[in-house]
Amino acid sequence: MLKRFFALLPAGLIYLLGGQALAEVEMRSKPWQMWLQEPMSESAIKVHDLNLGLMVLETVIVIFVLALMVYILIRFNEKNNPVPSKTTHNTLLEVVWTAVPILILVVVAVPSLKALYFTDSNPDVEMNIKVKGNQWYWSYAYPDNGDIEFDSLIIPEDELEDGQPRLLSVDNPLVLPAHTKIRFLIASNDVIHNFAMPSLAIKVDATPGRVNEVWTEINEVGDYYAMCSELCGVNHGFMPIHIKAVSKEDFAKWVVEAKEEFADNSSSDQPKTIRLAEAENVTR
């Protein structure tokens, strides 16, 4: 049981000692990771900064309360202070500990709301992507690139190739151009799913009967991994999201190939069977 744990130790140390210097980024969690995945879009950078600020503030609060508690327990324990005081009011103190938190919250709210409105802003998007959740795979469509349409299913463990991360790899990743303002239109064919990508600060419900939208601009070429983030039934843990961000030129080339590859896909609306050794007793 411990084996895997220790097998990961060296990797963890390398991670702690310094980042990777690859040409293409690979965005997924690292062993022993204690912090957010690196932000790879403007929205994610804003969220990341906000979180950093909040976490510092929160750590200070916890340490402050803890220190106060320790001091009180030493100074005012039965031995050091045998006769308790009778003080039960101090108006100034009560006003201060109401007012100071209000001030802190105002200071927090400003950058928070700024970040929120930025993530929701409506930039001139250059292309649209349609995302649909299904039990238990994603389907993607490129309405602006000749109606390419395909499904993206998890690769079962025994079919993984070298370097493909377990539970995160799919047969057809969502290929997107980097440095391009992209709008996602997100919906679902059955239950509620959630289209997520931590390093891009994307997390949007895919709800049947509505179309949600979110935009992003990916800063770097590479592989971005995430998982469905709303409980959607038996195989909820097995419908990963893999975005492959490529340069604009590569994307243009890919579009040409994809049109061929997925040519016969556009009308196929039959449910896909997903191959997962462990999940035979799918309710439905």
Added chain:
Amino acid sequence: MSNEATAHDHHHDHKPPFFQRWFCSTNHKDIGTLYLAISMVAAIIGGLMSWYIRLELAEPGIQYIDDFQFYNVLVTAHGFIMVFFVVMPALIGGFGNWFVPLMIGAPDMAFPRMNNISFWLLVAGFILLLLSAVIGDGPGTGWTVYPPLSDSNFHPGPSVDFGILSLHVAGASSILGAINLIVTIFNMRAPGMTIHRMPLFVWAILITAFLLLLALPVLAGALTMLLTDRNFGTHFFDPGAGGDPVLWQHLFWFFGHPEVYIIIIPAFGIISQVISTFSQKPVFGYLGMAYAMSAIGVVGFVVWAHHMFTVGFDVDTRAYFTVATMVIAVPTGVKIFSWLATMWGGSIKMEVPMLYALAFIFLFVVGGVTGITLANASADLVFHDTYFVVAHFHYVMAIAAILGMFCGFFYWIGKMSGKQYPRGLAKLQFWVFFIGVNVLFFPQHFSGLAGMPRRIPDYPDPYVAWNYISSVGALITAVGTLLFFVVLWMTLRSKETVGANQWGVGATTLEWTVESPAPFHTHEELPDMTGKAPAE
């Protein structure tokens, strides 16, 4: 402890025979004891489920639970059991029943028979919930029961219906209990005990009862709509026929957010009594404390959509719910600082209840500050549905409430049983449990920051480290829990008895004026509180 005060007046304390006493009980103490008992039984079941989940999650890959529907059922049932059948019965039904009448100087609850019905409805609800998990495929919906996953297309079979009925019955139980508590507190206080002189535990229970009364009917309505959607062809939540799944989320969380305060506010009350008792000093800022709880209760009704930041709201809506949620931090801060100020200048005795109270403050603060993060709709773009949320709510609500329960147990077990708990072992139990829960839930912050989604039976391999540590923490917590039952058993068998006022000058509330164990009937002559200082 000695047994001074109480030997003199010999009550003719006729207790009914066994069956009548425990099955047809109308006595608030016996019903309180029954509530505590069912809470312990449920805690074992809900706990076993969570430890099984943590066993599976100790390492990546599928080890034990290869039926993922069953995994989801475990998560769902664990959540429901802990919320509705462990924490609420113990804090509200158990300690509320036992100590509200004792603390306000009333001989019993206002409606003793309704009290009995409340309890037995809860038992029925619990049985229905257990049935739902074993009949058919079980409800694999999460405790949030979001349609369409919970509708009859995606959960055919009777298990979700059983779950709905279970919550209906448990909800009816809680509503009756809430009415009983409100009427008791409003009408049966001893002469001279004005609202502003009630002990803070009674305040806490009063506020909780109002939250129950306002929030549970909304849940009941939503559940009924889901039930008719599933069985009678309505389409409230069915988008294919003009319904809206998001409507469910609004209704559920309109109940669900106040529900977390229903869980934690009674614990606030216990902590306030204990801190004051063991600091040997009245509560600091009594009115501020009472109204801070009230404010939390009121504001708690207008923040529900912070659980729904990702459903696709308009940005202004999210901005409102961000700000409204942050407002709750203010009265919460008032509570924490007032507890610290109560200790300040006190003469603090480090008995086991006090240890639990301090631990409660620590966990509540840690969980509270991560709540500030989660209040931000923008931060939710990375945190929603990750283990960061799991860590947050177990700290601030779930485990904090359990610490509140242990705190109340050690504070009042002398009054309830007349026995002294084994001090050394109880201290050990405290430390094991306290360390256990922190090792269990603190690393989950890291998993969550790194992006690990909740409610998944397997996870990408790099998440193993914190998950493994978390599972070790679950094991330590399990040992701590087991130790608690050893302590309980040894206490009940103990020969060492305690006097009427076990805790000395700091314990000023009325329950410490009756003998220990509290006789079958108490306050038959109303105590006169006229002109007395607030019983803080």
